[in-house]
Amino acid sequence: MQVDDTPTQERLQARFDRMVADEVRIEPRDWMPEGYRRTLIRQIAQHAHSEIIGMQPEGNWITRAPSLRRKAILMAKVQDEAGHGLYLYSAAETLGVDREELLDLLHSGKQKYSSIFNYPTLTWADMGAIGWLVDGAAIMNQVPLCRCSYGPYGRAMVRICKEESFHQRQGFEILHTLSHGTPAQKAMAQDAVDRFWWPSLMMFGPPDSASTHSERSMAWGIKRFSNDELRQRFVDMTVPQAEALGLTLPDPDLRWDEESGHYAFGEIDWSELDRVIRGDGPCNAQRIERRRTAHEEGAWVRESAAAYARKHAATSSAAGETAA
Amino acid sequence: MSAPAAPRTPHGWPLWEVFVRARRGLSHQHVGSLHAPDGEMALRNARDVYTRRGEGVSLWVVPSSAILASSPDEQDPFFDPALDKAYRHPTFYEVPEGVEHL
Ligand SMILES: [Fe+2]
Ligand SMILES: [Fe+2]
Numbered sequence: 001m002q003v004d005d006t007p008t009q010e011r012l013q014a015r016f017d018r019m020v021a022d023e024v025r026i027e028p029r030d031w032m033p034e035g036y037r038r039t040l041i042r043q044i045a046q047h048a049h050s051e052i053i054g055m056q057p058e059g060n061w062i063t064r065a066p067s068l069r070r071k072a073i074l075m076a077k078v079q080d081e082a083g084h085g086l087y088l089y090s091a092a093e094t095l096g097v098d099r100e101e102l103l104d105l106l107h108s109g110k111q112k113y114s115s116i117f118n119y120p121t122l123t124w125a126d127m128g129a130i131g132w133l134v135d136g137a138a139i140m141n142q143v144p145l146c147r148c149s150y151g152p153y154g155r156a157m158v159r160i161c162k163e164e165s166f167h168q169r170q171g172f173e174i175l176h177t178l179s180h181g182t183p184a185q186k187a188m189a190q191d192a193v194d195r196f197w198w199p200s201l202m203m204f205g206p207p208d209s210a211s212t213h214s215e216r217s218m219a220w221g222i223k224r225f226s227n228d229e230l231r232q233r234f235v236d237m238t239v240p241q242a243e244a245l246g247l248t249l250p251d252p253d254l255r256w257d258e259e260s261g262h263y264a265f266g267e268i269d270w271s272e273l274d275r276v277i278r279g280d281g282p283c284n285a286q287r288i289e290r291r292r293t294a295h296e297e298g299a300w301v302r303e304s305a306a307a308y309a310r311k312h313a314a315t316s317s318a319a320g321e322t323a324a
Numbered sequence: 325m326s327a328p329a330a331p332r333t334p335h336g337w338p339l340w341e342v343f344v345r346a347r348r349g350l351s352h353q354h355v356g357s358l359h360a361p362d363g364e365m366a367l368r369n370a371r372d373v374y375t376r377r378g379e380g381v382s383l384w385v386v387p388s389s390a391i392l393a394s395s396p397d398e399q400d401p402f403f404d405p406a407l408d409k410a411y412r413h414p415t416f417y418e419v420p421e422g423v424e425h426l
Contacts, residue, residue, distance in 0.1 A: 030396050076376075083373050090357050093339070099359065100336045156356070163377075302361075306337065309361035
């Protein structure tokens, strides 16, 4: 029997639009427009990839942490980032994709991760700059996502945001200790901030005038604030913190603007972001290579666990039959 | 009711739903899901992923494929029987002025 499904389609779309407008959360088994599903899969996957690739720049310093206390903290932070990756892959899977599939897309370069992780971590002070600035910028992006129209993504973000605040504080503490240490330690802290400041501002994405998908994501209740708005908030929040650290931010145009009630800051070099996104950042190739290797070298663990589960299932079902 | 979806992962591990009891006296609450080859590994992974900060004193893992769910599309008729029974709520009843502890 031939059924015309147009009215149903319209009814479903109208219901979805109403739910988003009323701030009612969309859940996995609800009808949703294909574009909404695709946008979410791309965004959540990219977010998940960023969490696990983000383990590398910091993992680089675990064995060289200056004290056991710092080492334990850094390990806990890197472990948290792995957890964040898992929460987000799980959220993406509720949209009908498979984690294995998403990892393949990451490994083959078809899906991206945040370009901030393509910068190298040259000194211990970089652990401070990453925690303070990179996790700080991530929090600024992530807090509004807790209210995302898609339920599983919002719930994952709530868990993540709770854990992130320690990440930012431990970074700030590292820099504070260094900047109140010897002149060489202070110089190391300043150098790290100088290198990570501009890439951190780029984490909010291209300027609103050049941001292609923003408007649609706003209408869908996925995005709540524009890239430029969030970037400005981050600058306003960070400048006083830099003063408390006794460090400067590498921007000669940075100044308080009485009229707007915000800090004005200099022009961002967008060609650098383009280069890094295109693959020409300092560490793009190294990060993906490391990720692929880790995945391949972990294959025997996954296979052993699966073999054990199969054997165990066979034994217990045989035992069950005997008992019956 | 609709049948649960078959596991989506032909080459991966089955999906498990994780429930955490935050402390004695509270019921287990759903916190998320994860992949694991068997229940024992699912429990260990759930401990590492969902209780790194003492969020729970007890964990349940349930194969996602074992969960039956009402369909969101059937939402209205399925839950209809509850909608026209306002007399199930105490606010339905009128209490004369001055009567207390009722
Ligand atoms: Fe994170
Ligand atoms: Fe973090």
